[in-house]
Amino acid sequence: MGIAENLQEVIDNIKTTASACGRSPEEIQLVAVSKRFPTSAIQEAIAAGHTVFGENYIQEAESKAIELGDTWHVHFIGHLQSNKAKIAARIFDLIETVDSLKLAKKLNNELVKLDKTLKILLQVNIGADEHKSGVTPETAAELLRQVNELSNIQTVGLMTMPPFTDDPEDARPHFRKLRQLAEELDQQGLFLHNSPIQLSMGMSHDYHVAIQEGATIIRIGTAIFGQRQ
Ligand SMILES: *Cc1c(COP(=O)(O)O)cnc(C)c1O
Secondary structure (H helix, E strand, O other): OOHHHHHHHHHHHHHHHHHHOOOOHHHOEEEEEOOOOOHHHHHHHHHOOOOEEEEOOHHHHHHHHHHHHHHOEEEEOOOOOHHHHHHHHHHOOEEEEEOOHHHHHHHHHHHHHHOOOEEEEEEEOOOOOOOOOOEOHHHHHHHHHHHOOOOOEEEEEEEOOOOOOOOHHHHHHHHHHHHHHHHHHHHOOOOOOOOOOEEEOOOOOOHHHHHHOOOOEEEEOHHHHOOOO
């Protein structure tokens, strides 16, 4: 199957899963994760009507941004080193993986220079997985308070990547925990006001579970573009 067909299948699955649990499919944004795929693959997805993509590597995203221009809207979903903050501030529509004050401050400095406001998500290491980035659930509130002091960054939600297993059901308690954490932080008034709270969780193998647990952003690579090299 081609990229357009794969996309349609994912969109159909989102609708079916959302409807079955009483949610509106419009609440769920599909981010097509195009890391390690060429711009020709992205152009195929754009031709099929898709607009929002996800990338993990700064240099790769930067060269794609130059090639694709304004037709390309892209979220950063990889580990961001603060020495790459300057490029990141310029090219991304949403950075999903902020997990330190140092990084947030660097981003903010660059955003001020660009006279640009950027929405971000806080990455939470919800499964306490030593191989994953992200703040612990216990320190999320403190970091949010500090990030909220920064002039040009707006925190609109949380992102997580639970420990990988073959069984999507294993991710369910982690997704649930992320949603509960977001609710607690919201009650403390720590997210941008008058903006829906975003929960970025769920990938190709477990997005149906993530939707059932309240995901508003799902990040899908393999199911759209095929196996990565
Ligand atoms: C690669 C990646 C994805 C997409 O994973 P698939 O299993 O290919 O859908 C989603 N989120 C993050 C953070 C990733 O690095």
